Amino acid sequence: xxxxxNISKTLGxxxxxxxxxxxxxxxxxxxxxxxxxxxxxxxxxLMVGLLWxxxxxxxxxxxxxxxxxxxxxxxxxxxxIQNGGLFPHLTVRQNVSxxxxxxxxxxxxxxxxxxxxxxxxHLSQDLLxxxxxQISGGQRQRVSLVRALMLDPEVLFLDEPLGAxxxxxxxxxQHELREIFRSLNKSVILVTHDxxxxxxxxxxxVLMKDGxxxxxxxxxxxxRNPASxxxxxxxGAHGFExxxxxxELK
Amino acid sequence: xxxxxxxxxxxxxxxxxxxxxxQTGLKVGSKAFTExxxxxxxxxQLARSSGQRTEHIDQIGGTSQLFQSLQVGDIxxxxxxxxxxxxxxxxxxxxxxxxxxxxxLKTQNVLVSQPIGFNNGxxxxxxxxxxxxxxxxxxxxxxxxxxxxxxxxxxxxxxxxCWPGLRTRYGLPHNDVRGMEHxxxxxxxASADIDAMxxxxxxxxxxxxxxxxxxDDLSYFPAYESVxxxxxxxxxxxxxxxEKMRQLVGTINESTMIGLNxxxxxxxxxxxxxxxxxxxxxxxxxxxxxxxxxxxxxxKYTLEHVDLVRKSLIPAxxxxxxxxLLADQRRKLGQVVLAVTGVIQTIPAxxxxxxxxxxxxxxxxxxxxxxxxxxxxxxxxxxLLPIVRNTFTGLSGIDRNYLESAEALGLPNxxxxxxxxxxxxxxxxxxxxxTAAIQNIGFATLGALIGAGGYGExxxxxxxxxxxxxxxxxxxxxxxxxxxxxxxxxxxxRRIVSKGLR
Numbered sequence: 001x002x003x004x005x006n007i008s009k010t011l012g013x014x015x016x017x018x019x020x021x022x023x024x025x026x027x028x029x030x031x032x033x034x035x036x037x038x039x040x041x042x043x044x045x046l047m048v049g050l051l052w053x054x055x056x057x058x059x060x061x062x063x064x065x066x067x068x069x070x071x072x073x074x075x076x077x078x079x080x081i082q083n084g085g086l087f088p089h090l091t092v093r094q095n096v097s098x099x100x101x102x103x104x105x106x107x108x109x110x111x112x113x114x115x116x117x118x119x120x121x122h123l124s125q126d127l128l129x130x131x132x133x134q135i136s137g138g139q140r141q142r143v144s145l146v147r148a149l150m151l152d153p154e155v156l157f158l159d160e161p162l163g164a165x166x167x168x169x170x171x172x173x174q175h176e177l178r179e180i181f182r183s184l185n186k187s188v189i190l191v192t193h194d195x196x197x198x199x200x201x202x203x204x205x206v207l208m209k210d211g212x213x214x215x216x217x218x219x220x221x222x223x224r225n226p227a228s229x230x231x232x233x234x235x236g237a238h239g240f241e242x243x244x245x246x247x248e249l250k
Numbered sequence: 251x252x253x254x255x256x257x258x259x260x261x262x263x264x265x266x267x268x269x270x271x272x273q274t275g276l277k278v279g280s281k282a283f284t285e286x287x288x289x290x291x292x293x294x295q296l297a298r299s300s301g302q303r304t305e306h307i308d309q310i311g312g313t314s315q316l317f318q319s320l321q322v323g324d325i326x327x328x329x330x331x332x333x334x335x336x337x338x339x340x341x342x343x344x345x346x347x348x349x350x351x352x353x354x355l356k357t358q359n360v361l362v363s364q365p366i367g368f369n370n371g372x373x374x375x376x377x378x379x380x381x382x383x384x385x386x387x388x389x390x391x392x393x394x395x396x397x398x399x400x401x402x403x404x405x406x407x408x409x410x411x412c413w414p415g416l417r418t419r420y421g422l423p424h425n426d427v428r429g430m431e432h433x434x435x436x437x438x439x440a441s442a443d444i445d446a447m448x449x450x451x452x453x454x455x456x457x458x459x460x461x462x463x464x465x466d467d468l469s470y471f472p473a474y475e476s477v478x479x480x481x482x483x484x485x486x487x488x489x490x491x492x493e494k495m496r497q498l499v500g501t502i503n504e505s506t507m508i509g510l511n512x513x514x515x516x517x518x519x520x521x522x523x524x525x526x527x528x529x530x531x532x533x534x535x536x537x538x539x540x541x542x543x544x545x546x547x548x549x550k551y552t553l554e555h556v557d558l559v560r561k562s563l564i565p566a567x568x569x570x571x572x573x574x575l576l577a578d579q580r581r582k583l584g585q586v587v588l589a590v591t592g593v594i595q596t597i598p599a600x601x602x603x604x605x606x607x608x609x610x611x612x613x614x615x616x617x618x619x620x621x622x623x624x625x626x627x628x629x630x631x632x633x634l635l636p637i638v639r640n641t642f643t644g645l646s647g648i649d650r651n652y653l654e655s656a657e658a659l660g661l662p663n664x665x666x667x668x669x670x671x672x673x674x675x676x677x678x679x680x681x682x683x684x685t686a687a688i689q690n691i692g693f694a695t696l697g698a699l700i701g702a703g704g705y706g707e708x709x710x711x712x713x714x715x716x717x718x719x720x721x722x723x724x725x726x727x728x729x730x731x732x733x734x735x736x737x738x739x740x741x742x743x744r745r746i747v748s749k750g751l752r
Contacts, residue, residue: 048658074660085655089673089748098669099659131750147659 001026001187002047002155007056009042009211016042018211019056024204026154029181029188031198034208035234040191041082043208044159047189048079060155075099078148080158084140086132086147093128096147103151110150117146120180138169145180156181158190162197174200195219195238207231254668261564269557270703275303276488279316279325279701282309282710283432284514284521285370285452285507289329289476291525293495295537299529302491308521309710310621311600311699312405313338315607319701320360320481322611322620326488327480327495331370333472335362335479337411356482363478363496368452368504371474372412375449375461377439388465389420392446396423401444403432411472412448419470433713450474452504454511476502497533515715547708548723554703555731558694562629563687570634570686571679574641575667584642591635599696602628607700625694625702632693633686640682644675677747684739691732695724705731 004022008015016039024030032040045051047058049070058065065073086095093114100110118125121142127135135143141161148156161177162170178201181188192198198205199219207214207222215227219235223242226232232242276297280290287308294306307325310316317339319325330339336351345351352362374389381387384395392398406412407429416422430438435447436455449456449463451474456463478499484492502510510528513519526537542550573591577584597605606627611620648671656666672679698706705724712721 050654050657071660071662074658077658077660079658081651081655081658083651085651085658087652087655087670087674087750089676089750091750098661102661102665131748133750 001061002189003059004043004047005057005059007043007046007053007058009039009046009051009053011042016211017046017053020208020211020213021056022206022213022216024187024189026187027185028203029190029201031202031205032189032191032208033193033195033198033205034214036193038208039211040193040208041159044157044189044191048077048157049073075103075151076154078151078153078156080141080144080148080156080161082159083164084132084144086140086143088132091129091131092123092135092143095132095143096150098147099151113150114146117149120183121146122176136169137165138173141165141173145177149184153186155187155189156184158188160191160193163192177201195235195240207234209234258568261567265561265564269553275305276327276491277325278304278306279310279319279328280306280308281313281316281328281330282311282699283450283714284454284511285450286329287521287714288510288514288524289366289498291521292498292529293327293329293478295522295525295529295539296494296497296533296535297488297491299535299537300490300494302488304491307621307701309698309707309714310701311603315604315621315700317360317479318607318611319621320479321358322607323481324611324619324621324701326484327478327492329366329476330479331474331476332365333371333411333474335477337472338409341410355479359482361480361482361484363480364499366476366478366498367500367502368476368507369474370450370452370476370504370507372406372471373449373451373463373466374416374446375439375456375463376446377442378460378462380442380445381462381464386464387462388467389416389470390467392424392464393420393422397426398424398445399426399428399443400424400446401428401430401435401438402448403435404429406448416470419468431713433716436716452507452511454508454513454515457508457512458516476507501532518715518717544723548727551703551705551707551724552727552731554707555691555694555705555728558625558629558697558702558704559687559690561626562694563633563683563690566630566633566637566686566690567683569630570637570682571641573634573638574679574682575645577638577642578645588639588642591631591638594631595635599628599632599693600699602631603696603700619701621700622697622702624700625697629690629693629697633690636682636685636689637679638682640678640685641675644678644682645671647678648674673748674751677743677751680739680743680746684736684743687735687739688732691728691735695728 002024004020007017007020009017020043032043034040042051046053049065052067060073063069090098096114097110100113114128118128123139123142123146127139132140132143145161162173165173174197181201190201204217205219205222206216209230215222215231219240222231222235223240226235226242236242278290278294278297280286290306290308294304297304310319313330313334316328320328332348335355336345336348340351340354343354345354355362376386386392386395402413407427413427428444435444436459438444439447439461440459449461451463455461478495480492510524513524514521522539526539529535529537573587577587603624606624607620610624610627652670652674656670661669694704695706695709697704698710705728708720708724712718712724
């Protein structure tokens, strides 16, 4: 579905991505993980065409993503950016209706879609006419998700969707999100720095370090057969048992 | 988009609702002091007595503005003085004598009448008691008192034939020399804030404030015979009116003029009444004096002021917002735009008016009033900075998250600008427009200096005549208009800026 071919990207003076290749298969949840600065968010932005690679190419559904087709491509993507990125001057309803309105969808159709997704994400109706500043952080994340799903995208990108939430809300929303992903049966690409969260969601985890892929697979693969001392250390630091390494936390 | 386009069109349409009476016919000009206004009023009423429709554009700023107005055709005739013409207007040509000066003017398509009959030269004046106390009776006595505070009209301080030359001739040592508005200088002299000032020898305030004139013992000041300057096309365009106006030549001597000035300054009689009475007595002409009530005058000033503000502010809003947007999209070009609008803001208003008038006079088409257009342009330029800066600040200060969010959603640039960026920047933009509008209302009072009317007109008249109520006739409505404008924009902000941003 998404094919990343030998991508390099320099931001300012630092090389953020260093010849990454990656194939993501449809209908599954893929998680990009790594310490901060490893390039995971940059990779995500390259996939949705918010940034352009210096070298290499990215294909979606067999077509390279290029400036000429990126606007059409994006309508097939749903993107939940860090902190939600809801527009503060628009109500929840206006926020999620932006794209359908721009594409001249019929208003009743849009309303139906909003109601359907509100139900899916457990958003109550009376929140729809509030402004983002008038709802809680967890609710904002749900609204962001609704906005990303409005056009029924083929791929859903999420950048640290639970990053700014307190632990209790985070725990509840994690479970809900997984249910949603399963019921939608969409390709999901999610960025996080928390390995527990990653293993909770992922069909496949891509662990990154310094702009390269350190290892790719399931958490159990990482724990049993770490590809490098970094992988052992990373997995160990999250409190998991790693072959040959005694976790610092245990 | 439709809503904004409509608002824009409404704004632009609002610029063209006529608020000013169209000026046609003969136009008489005068300077911003009583005597010149009286002479202008005499000319106007004489011209009218020939049946010619005539307008008096009084109290135009300085000599050079008036002469420029004459050359560009905003006025057809105005009273001036031989000394001023020779030494100031023709400073570059340096004519040796009056005959030569007339010839030079002729090449510039300006004709001069014979002298009206009085000399209104410059002199230095002091309060009688102060002069007595210090034992000063001649200009040369001043050099013994280097600590005296001198307050001169702005023209007097800078003109070569005035203070700089006088100082050299008499070797005057004074350091405390201030330039100020002439009417204000009289007030400062009266309150002893200054010790000596420049006066015109026929000024009624000399008698009124008990001022003694210092004897020009080195004969420095040249003759200032009153004459009429008019466009060389006037004899063809309005021969009968010119014939009537020429009747003034040789009929008014110094004491008559001081008498007329005194009527204005002491009795507070308006210039038009003074002129009418004089014409009746001297020429048996029954002039019709148009006496307007304060209310109707205030209304007229209001319309003129609103006109100045809208014709400068509305284009400034359109251009300013576009420039602010440009500055945001092209950051390097934006720095240049911000720097240029910033520099314009630092040019003193009067200087900007004087710099612009000849340029606009050169470019002017048809029968438009160059002074008025100059005022529009100057006010437009002054209004740009707050609007450009606030638009730029508003747009460039938007959180990157929102921009990325809009882009990731798939909104094209144009739509994101209209639905996301402008609404997010709206509070800052409106604040900029509000600042510009309030500043504009204040600055527009300066329009009166180049004959553009507005609330500045009664303010100038009031300063000239020592008439506080006349000053307030301009100052109070101007302040009210600024307050109303402030309130309007606050309401507008509440209507336009999203509740989600509060």
